[in-house]
Amino acid sequence: MSSRYTFGGDEHIFVEVDEAMSLDAFFVSLSMTNAIREAQIDGVTEICPANASFQVKFDPDRIHPDDLMARLKELEETAETAEPVLDTRIVEIPVYYQDPWTHETLMRFRERHQDPEATDIEYAARINGYDSVAAFIEAHSGAPWFVSMVGFVSGLPFLYQMVDRERQIQVPKYLRPRTDTPKLTVGYGGCFSCVYSVRGAGGYQMFGITPMPIFDPEQTVSYLEDFMVFFKPGDIVKWKPIDRQEYDAAVAQVQAGTYAPRIAKVRFSLNDYNADIDGTNARLLEALHAD
Template identity: 70%
Template sequence: MTTRYSYGGDEHIFVEVDEEMSLEAFFKSLSMTNAVRDSGIAGITEICPANASFQIKFDPDVIAPDALMEKLKGFEAAAESSDKTIETRIIEIPVLYNDPWTHETLMRFRERHQDPDSTDLEYGARINGYDSVEAFISAHAGAPWFVSMVGFVAGLPFIYQLVERAKQIEVPKYLRPRTDTPKLTVGHGGCFGCIYSVRGAGGYQMFGVTPMPIYDPKGEISYLRELMIFRPGDIIKFKPIDRAAYDAAVEAVEAGRFEPRIVPVSFSLDAFTADPEGTNAKLLEALDG
């Protein structure tokens, strides 16, 4: 697809890198937004990256829209030939799968679901060809996930499982959105996962809940001084835990003692494309080490 550039009112330019949400499109978008950030163009007030697109907010009294559009187009060729390696982090997220809170919620909204007679986990397992919920959870937690954007609500990461496309978990969203989703729910819709940073409406399937806060508007939690933990390019590894470990983690959070496991890593798109399993093994080895 040819990259599409369009204006969004008087103060925004929207750039659609690809109609397909892929890692390749994400890396091109990331390269372009990094180039915009590093260029120091006068008048740009905000850069908002997404899965396969990005939006630039600017002050038209400082830079003319047409002039900025030409500058943005100039970054595209360099992005296509740039090194697709980033220095990032892998973050371990503990998850209580099949927890009582999302279970109670999903049962309240069964009339909005494709299969009212099963739970979200049972439905996800069946349509993805797994013979049990346990096998499905193992697949969900077994490979890392890539944070391709943060948004919708503050702190919420959209995540893409780092496996071959044929092995990706795919589950449709609810037929109609729920009016309630527990805070810190681990959800899934289409090929994307997410973690609901706050309680509210939602349409993704609900698989579990994490005890680990990912957004703190007050900035009181030690590892959330910047208000939210995730940024595009981060890598997540889910760790299944039981109820006792969940309760212990909640207690540690409330006491100010909880610290997430975060390890710096390099991620190469070319290396992953050539050897997904080998790349994932190195990422998980860095976390375990």
């Protein structure tokens, strides 16, 4: 894997680890950004990781761009030899699939969709070869997902499906973006799932909604008191299908300050994952539900 380095204006260096998203590319990007942060290079002011790339902002009055470029390439050699192991957490996120709020929204924007006669999840199930929406939901929620980056809008996670390439769900974005998306919509575009942290425009297919806030600038949500953004790169997510009654109960708990996400600490080894994807996923899910 050979990274590509380019300058972005006078104050940025963009590093593309790979053209395609993969956990291997993510781990190289993660290792490099960690190494840059630990090196405490004078003049580096910001490090922004992405799915298979990252960007470094710097002050050209404190470090020459060519000197920083050379330093980053040195750190890449160290990053590529680092053991791809991550101490992280697995989180269970409840999802009310085919909820009435995203359904009402998607029906207002059918003229912008590839299949105006179907709902988003019906379309996704069909083009991915599933014979029913129920089978598609089982596939979407059955295996864990890896948070590869957080951004676009505050707190929004991009999640990469942890299955072999042949089984990964692929769904295009809307032909033209919507001007509205309900807050906490679980969406899908390309090979990524996401959770819309706030209400606003969007182009991802809408599959459902979660009752669990993931961004709170006021930090009044009990589990967001320490930091307003819930997700961070490297988190592992397991979707949990719920019904309307369970959704309403969870919303009431959030409002009462008693809702607590199910979370377990885990160690993720990329080598173990590549050797046995399903076995690794099973062990992660066992850790999530171990008492």
